[in-house]
Amino acid sequence: MNYFQSLLSGVSHFGSPTTMVVMILGTLLGVFVGVVPGLGGIVLLVVLLPFLYNVNPVIGLALLLASHSAIYYAGSTTAILINTPGAPESAATCFDGYAMTQKGQVGRALGISAAATSYGGLFGAVAILVAIPVMVKLVNIFHPPEYFFLTILAVVLIGQLQSGSPTKGILSGLFGFLLSFGGAAASTGTLRYTFGLLGLYDGINIAAAAIGLFAISQMFVLFAANKNVTGRERIHLSRKEVWGSVGGGVKELFQHKWLATKSAFIGVMCGVIPGIGSTAANFLSYGYAMRSSKHPERYGTGIPEGIIAPEGSSISKEAGSLIPTVALGVPNGPAMAILLAAFSILGLQPGPSMLHQHLPLVFWMVAVIAFSSILASVLGLGLAPLLAQITVIPGRVLVPFVLVLASIGAYASTTELLQVVVMMIMGAVGLAMRRHNYSLPAVIVGLVLGATAENNLILTMKIFQWRFFERPLSDLLILGIIAVIVLGIRKNRQMRKGSGVGADGTSKEEVKVDTSPLPLGEVLFDVAWVVGAAIYIIIGMTYPSPASTGPVYLGSAALLVGILQLIGAFVPKWRRVTHGDQQVHQIATLIGKEPELQLSGVSAPSPSESAGHGGVQTGATLVEMVEEAEEVAPSQNAIGAAGSAKQQGFAVLMAAILIGLIYLVGYMIATPLWTLAYFLFVRKWKIHLSLIAAAAVLAVFYLISHLLTGVIFPAGML
Amino acid sequence: MRFRFAVGAAVASATLLAACGSSSSASSTATTASPSTTSSASTTAGSSSSSPPNIPNNPFAGKTIRLISSGAAGSTHDLALRAAAPYLAKYLHATTDVVDMPGGGQLLAWNYISKAAPDGLTIGTTDIQGLLANRWEKVPNETPNIQDLSYLGFVGGGVAGGAKVLFSVNTNKAPLTNIFTLVQDHTTKVTYLGSVGDVSVPMLFKIYNIPYTALTTYSGSLAELQGILRGDGELSSKTWGGSWASFVTSGKGKVLLEFSMRKTWGIDPNVPTLDTLLQKNPPATASEKAALEANASALDAGMGLFGPAGIPANKLAILQAAVKWTVAQPGFIAQSQKSKLSTAYESPQQEMAAINAGINPTTEATIRKFVPLSTGVAS
Structure with missing residues (x-):
């Protein structure tokens, strides 16, 4: 099948009513989950993973993308309405989007955002x-050496992007x-790290691990939260106001085409070039627009350019990220790591087989991104008044629903209760890794590419x-890996200086070696x-060669880096490389944002500023019930929402009780019973x-x- | 401890990929075919099938039969069961539920079925060679007493772990274009790209003293094909179809041998079967010949339906008749072909014969000598 035949074949899936329904459903899910504080897109993506086992790739990719x-x-x-980015990637939109809302031009802001997002997708x-x-x-x-070094490069890259320090x-x-080596070895069939448990013969299930690491650990954080994350008043929007501004938004986009x-070009390039985060893409785009403007002083006051620039790059960056993900299996961000899973x-196997055997599917993915960016804009505008109401629902109210859904999904994908246990364990591990600023996406990429x-x-x-070594491409990749690590160390030093905060509270100019003892x-x-x-x-x-190759070689690498990490705990000079800046990262983790957002030196304006600008409250029964039950206090400090380690430990215990x-x-009995107990x-x-x-x-x-009629849910031992 | 990646898993994933173009979801179905009930599935079945014979004192009438697929949704096992479900329901006047129970290299499903109550209401798919290979390799938690299970027959004939062919790249080297030359040459060292646990080819090479290196670490059939095409090795064995068939028909590769005791795939009639090879060039010992035959017969048996040991004879006979009738139905055949499955009927007796041949102590001992070769540990 040649290029154009593949293109036509890929696009032809639009003709199927099933795929269209799935796309609309996926878009609606994304729109609704995206505005609920504390949940976020990654949680949605990983919770959807188990359901991919029961569908073909066309449907599965449509739903996910x-x-x-x-x-x-x-x-x-949410950035425009309440000055809180629903995803870190939308942070730059707060500046001018929310400023427009304050000026009473919320419909105009949404219209421009919709048009720019759609354009970026196309x-x-x-x-x-x-x-x-x-x-x-x-x-x-x-060839095999290049693929090996490419996988190493992929995990190193994403690790540098999403963690507190290079090590x-x-x-x-x-x-x-190391997690991926569990189960039967592909080389010999040797059972590794199964401990005699049949449920581990296939290794750790990727969906269960991803749900645990991302969704469950996030639920633990929300579970332990005492206060509302974003506390604010509800906003009233009329459909007429929103739709009346769409034409204007499109017109303004054309004025700034x-x-x-x-x-959009900056977004694509940031997606293609590994190592640049999504958030960076938006700020790069915003910064470029500001620098190239004749009136940079007007940015931040509510001008269309201030929305078009970040929004134009947001989805185009994701489209660009598809290129290395599909062609080489190198994801450029957490979402692409989940896509790899x-x-x-x-x-599906990224790389040549994907591009040769499944090229129509690649085109289908492209088409879904383009189409759903427009669909999301249309649906989002239509639902804006409702979305404005949903933004006040505290994420923690949804904790039991996500936990139950995740445990059902993990079981449905494996029909093994043991994998549900694995999911919960990975949730606890993920929580610990969050607290210590490790990279969760890198774990998933390692698991998938292991x-x-x-x-x-x-x-x-x-x-x-x-x-x-005689192969130039291999040498190039080895050099690339070394360069990424070196750059990671340099970046870490620069960030530390840029943050202006030493662990001992020294100012930007005074950053010195951090000699304070690390927490136990x-x-x-x-x-x-x-x-x-x-x-x-x-x-x-103990395993025969070559089944021992992966565990011994890569285990040794882990041991070596682990020893460096441990030395860094006691040698302050090494600590920049091994532990990064504890304060900055811990704060970033606590408020549930990606560290890179905080470390880029830009954060959304204080949530407290948003209170009082919301407009008129309206009555939505469900929302009122939740508010009444939760006694939502507006304008709570975000950091206070994270809860203590003790509370998070209690959250883990509650999850263990559910299992x-x-x-x-x-x-059938456990899930409602546990939910009842949780709320009561x-x-x-x-x-x-x-x-x-x-x-x-x-x-x-x-x-x-x-x-899922094809799954027998266990009735329980009693 | 080794663990056999059932060959069916590779075939299953290949089938899943082949089904990518289809927009229909592989979600589960429950089919009801009691005389008083009409469902879309049973209507479909009825429109392209003959009427089943009446079963006096039918013990399955109005009951629900769980059909356990040892593969995931969209796998060969799942697709075959879904094709069969409405016809089994119609014959038995029962409701059939297809339940996917992948995992543990199919052991999860096989052990679930083997431990179910022997009432005939829980049956499922297996591949005969997989059952035997687990035994030969002494896989922990292997399905016990496979000779006592209730075999029902099924599509067999090279489906899911069934008969394979030996492919080679299209070169001018004589041993790589003709299996008879290869087995007599003894000097041309070949590199073989294989699947873990597939003892067939390494056993053949060792018995015929063909010097070879095994590479068994490719992640799936397509990766092996890619490896062959970029020159990692010269030989591989796979089921006929899909990309591998294109590999041959496009002139890039050649089929050296149908690893079967009979012609299974309808490939070029000049391509010899293992049976032909064994007749023309018999191995040095009778036990080696028996080992090759037993393994090939198990591959030929392919995918079978089975239930736990101890299903009462009357129920077993009805189930076996239902399976035989189902495989003959044009609607089932059409649906199977749509799913790219072959539909040659394999009787319970043939399946039992393959099992018995595989557990023959002498044969089993011979095969076990070659098992380490199938893991790439030895070369």
Whole structure:
């Protein structure tokens, strides 16, 4: 099938009513979840992962990418309405978007945002169409050594992007690799790290691990939250006001078409070039627009250019990220890491087979991103008044629903209760990693690419031995890995200076070596890495070669980096490389934002500023009930919402109780019973409201179990 | 401890990929075919099938039969069961539920079925060679006493872990274009790209003294094909179809051998089967010949339906008849072809014969000698 046949074949899926319904459903999910504080797009993506087991790739990718694209528009909506970006990528939109809202031009701001987002999506799609023929040629020159080093580069890159220090980034990726070696070895069939448990013969399920690391750990944080994350008053918007501004928004986009095009181009390039985060793309675009403007002083006062620039780059950046993800299996951000996991679940292999065997699917993905960016804008505008109401629902109210949904999903994807336990354990691990500023996306990338890394390492050793050094492309990739690590160390130093905050409170000019002792928890975590890696290697050495290759080689790498990390805990001079800036990262983690957003020196205006600018309150029964039950206090400090370690520990215990109940009495009884107890005793809701919540959970279970008729949910030991 | 990646898993993923173009979801279905009930699935079945014979004192009438697929949704096992479900329901006047239970290299499903009550209401798919390979390799938690399970017959014939062919790249080297030359050459060292646990080819090479290196670490069939095309090795064995068939028809590759005791795939009639090879070039010992035959027969048996040990004879006979009738239905065949599955019927007796041949102590001992070769540990 040639290029144009593949293109037509890919686009032809629009003709299927099923795919259209799924896309609309995915977009709606993205729009709604995107505006709920504390949940976020990644949580939605990982919760959807288990459901991909039951669908073909066309449907699965449509669901995932549509919801992912919609998240960006939803994130901008909250940035404009309440000055809080629904996703870190929308932070730059706050400046002029919210300023317009304050000037009473909320409809205009939403209209411009919708038009710019749609334009960015279309531009990104065209960029991929142009890039695909180049990608097809490029991937053919890769051999096993290149694939091995590429996987290493992928985890190192994403680790540097999303963690508190270079060593933590690398350790996160290596942790993912080591997790991936569980189960039957692809090289020999040897059962590794299964401890005789049949449920682990296939290794750790990617969906269960992703849900645990991202969604469950996030739920633990929300669970422990005492106060409303974003506390604010509700905003009243009329449909007439919103829709009346759409035409104006499109018109203003055309008036600034070159800015929109340049912004979209910046977005695509940031997506293609590994190592630049989504948030950076938006700020780069915003900064470029400001610098190239004749009136830079007007930025931040509510001008269209200030919305077009960041919004034009948001989805185009994601479209650009598809290029390295699909062609090379190198994701450029958490969402692409999850997409990589989805590929694995759907039986798709990034790289040559994807571009040769499944090119129509690649075109389909491009089409979904382009179409759903427009669809999200249209639906988002239509639903803006409702979305404005939803933004006040505290994320923690949804905690039991997400936990129950996740536990059902994890079971449905594996039909093994053990994997639900794995999911919860990964949730606890994810929580600990969040607290210590490790990179969760790097773990997932390592988990997904672990088998590829190991297989290609073995093939390299068998086919090329040390002659892989004679291959220029391999050498280039090795140099790339070294460069990324070196740049990561430099970036870390610069950030530390740029943050202007030393651990001892010194100012920007006075940054010195941090000699204060590290918290005990941090040191214990470092010790755990070293001990864990050592035990892992010892067990790995008992397997026959080549099944021992991955565990021993990459386990040794983990041990080495772990030792460096541990040394850094005691040698202050090393600490910049090993532990980064504790204060800045811990604050960033506590408020539930990606560290890079905080470290870029820009944060959304204080939530407290948003209070009082919301406009008129209207009555939405559900929202009022939730508010009444939760006694939502407006204008709470965001950091106060994170809760203490003790509270988070209690959250983990509650989740363990849920699993225990499922084991004992099965899903049908355990899930509503646990929800009832949660609201009644933990949230102190009134009995009738708690019963309604429990009934809602039961309804969710009933619905899902009927959708998944091919899954037998266990009835429990009792 | 080794663990066999059931060959069916690779085939399943290939089928899943082949089904990518389809926009229909592989979601589960429950089919009811009691005389008083009409469902869309049973209507479909009825429109392209003959009427089943009346079953006096039908013990399954009005009951729900769970059809356990040892593969995931969209896998070969799942697709085959969904194709069969409405016809089994119609024959038995029962309701059939397809339940996917992937995991543990199919052991999760197989062990679930083998431990179910022997009432005939829980049956499912297996591949005969997979059951035997787990035993040969002494996989922990392997399905016990496979000779006692209730075999029902099914589509067989090279489906899901079934008969394969030996592919080679299209070169001018004589041993790589003709299996008879290869087995007599003994000097040309070949590199073989294989699947873990697939003892077939390494056993053949060792018995015929063909020097080879095994590479068994490719992540799936397509990755192996890519490896072949970029020159990592020269040989591989896979089921016929999809990209591998294109590999041959486009002139890039060649089929050396149908690894089967019979012609299964309708490939070029000049391509010899294993049976032909064994007749023309018999191995040095009878036990080696028996080992190759037993393994190939197990591959030929392909995918079977089975239930736990101890299903009463009357119920077993009805279930076996229902399976035989189902496989003959034009609607089932059409649906299977749509899902790219072959539909040759395999009787319970043939399945049992393959099992018994595989557990013959002498044969089993011979095969176990070659098992380490299938893991790439030895080369």
